[in-house]
Amino acid sequence: MLDCLNIRLQLAMLLTFLLFTSPSILAGEVSQVTPVSIGTLDLHPAGDTIIIAAENGPASPLSTRSLVTGGGSGLITLTSTVVEHVDITYPESAILSKGAHTITVIDISSHSEYNATGVDLPGGGVSVEVSIGGKIVLPRDVVYGSYSGTMSIQLNFS
Amino acid sequence: MIKSWKNSVYIAGIALFGVIVASGSTAMADVDVDINAEITSTMVETLGNDMDFGSIELSPTGNTIVTIAAAGGIAPAVADNGSVVTPGTFGSGLVTVASAIDLTIGIAVTDTVNLSGAGADIPFTGGIANSTPTGLSHTGGDTSNIHVGGIITIPGGQTPGVYSATITVVLTYT
Numbered sequence: 001m002l003d004c005l006n007i008r009l010q011l012a013m014l015l016t017f018l019l020f021t022s023p024s025i026l027a028g029e030v031s032q033v034t035p036v037s038i039g040t041l042d043l044h045p046a047g048d049t050i051i052i053a054a055e056n057g058p059a060s061p062l063s064t065r066s067l068v069t070g071g072g073s074g075l076i077t078l079t080s081t082v083v084e085h086v087d088i089t090y091p092e093s094a095i096l097s098k099g100a101h102t103i104t105v106i107d108i109s110s111h112s113e114y115n116a117t118g119v120d121l122p123g124g125g126v127s128v129e130v131s132i133g134g135k136i137v138l139p140r141d142v143v144y145g146s147y148s149g150t151m152s153i154q155l156n157f158s
Numbered sequence: 159m160i161k162s163w164k165n166s167v168y169i170a171g172i173a174l175f176g177v178i179v180a181s182g183s184t185a186m187a188d189v190d191v192d193i194n195a196e197i198t199s200t201m202v203e204t205l206g207n208d209m210d211f212g213s214i215e216l217s218p219t220g221n222t223i224v225t226i227a228a229a230g231g232i233a234p235a236v237a238d239n240g241s242v243v244t245p246g247t248f249g250s251g252l253v254t255v256a257s258a259i260d261l262t263i264g265i266a267v268t269d270t271v272n273l274s275g276a277g278a279d280i281p282f283t284g285g286i287a288n289s290t291p292t293g294l295s296h297t298g299g300d301t302s303n304i305h306v307g308g309i310i311t312i313p314g315g316q317t318p319g320v321y322s323a324t325i326t327v328v329l330t331y332t
Contacts, residue, residue, distance in 0.1 A: 030187070030189045033189060033190075033191055035191060035192035035193060035194060036191060036192070036193040036194075037193075037194055037195070038193075038194065038195035038196070039195070039196070040196040040198060041195065041196065041197050041198065042198055042199060042200050042257075042258050042259055043197055043198065043199055044259055044261070044331070045199065045201055045257075045261070045331040046330075046331050046332055065259065065260070066259060067200075067258055067259045067298070071195075074191050074192075074193070076189055076191065094193055096193055096194070096195055103195065103197075105193055132191060134193075136195070138197065142197060143197075144197050144198055144199055145196075145197060146194070146195075146196050146197075147194065147195045147196075147197065148192065148193065148194045148195075149192070149193050149194075150190050150191065150192050150193065151190070151191050151193060152188045152189070152190050152191075153188065153189050153190075153191060154186060154187075154188050155186065155187045155188070155189060156184060156185075156186050157184060157185045157186070157187070158184040158185075
């Protein structure tokens with residue numbers, strides 16, 4: 001009996017702490033992340049520029065003179081239980097590597113959504129999608145193969 | 159009673175997703191997004207065959223000019239001055255380009271070179287004028303042919319034998 005009473009008292013204290021501290025608000029969360037994919041590129045022998053223009057939503061890679069198969073913009077899905085604003089800071093560039101060889105994705109911010117305005121989450125668990133793109137300039141002598149990398153996007157919830 | 163208290167303990171113990179902040183403040187989080195790219199080329203450049211002026215039975219007098227006029231396509235070797243050509247397996251040389259994408263092919267052929275062999279060198283000229291012109295338009299999915307020709311001038315009384323040289327075909331793409 002005494003043990004039972006002790007347990008109940010401890011729980012009462014815990015609940016009291018939660019009730020009487022400053023009200024805490026759960027910020028949004030990232031519920032899904034989809035990679036950015038340049039796709040499979042049959043590169044023009046003189047080199048080329050590939051752009052994923054996702055500043056207005058999902059986009060496919062476009063090239064001026066190469067053949068692109070597959071690929072698409074990246075995606076992060078933001079969800080929140082309350083109304084809040086999220087400012088998004090994209091990196092200036094991202095490096096993709098194939099062993100010692102590298103290529104660089106640039107203009108990420110200008111080819112991704114909400115880069116200047118941020119995005120408003122309506123709350124109530126409603127999800128908002130943010131599309132991510134960029135540009136890559138490939139020289140004629142790029143080493144063929146599979147390249148990969150990671151970029152870090154900063155989210156500021158308020 | 160005890161059982162109901164235990165249930166309450168479990169609920170309070172569940173991990174909370176996202177970020178917990180005090181009202182009126184901000185929170186930051188970093189999300190990592192992967193990026194990938196597969197870079198390939200379907201373009202293949204192939205030497206189809208060398209240029210071959212064949213076997214030439216020279217006229218007993220005067221110079222002999224043997225021409226492979228390949229600017230318009232495949233061409234045999236043709237001799238003047240009454241000399242007779244027995245063709246080799248091929249006449250004009252051939253380089254092929256295969257690619258899945260549209261291209262414009264710039265072609266630069268060695269214009270002059272000397273064939274060396276049993277006797278004095280035999281000059282080769284007119285490589286550019288007698289080969290496929292530069293700026294060849296290639297349609298993706300096709301194979302384009304670049305024909306290579308030229309002219310050799312054989313002096314009268316040239317020492318019989320095999321004469322050869324190497325010419326270079328440089329391809330550029332836009």
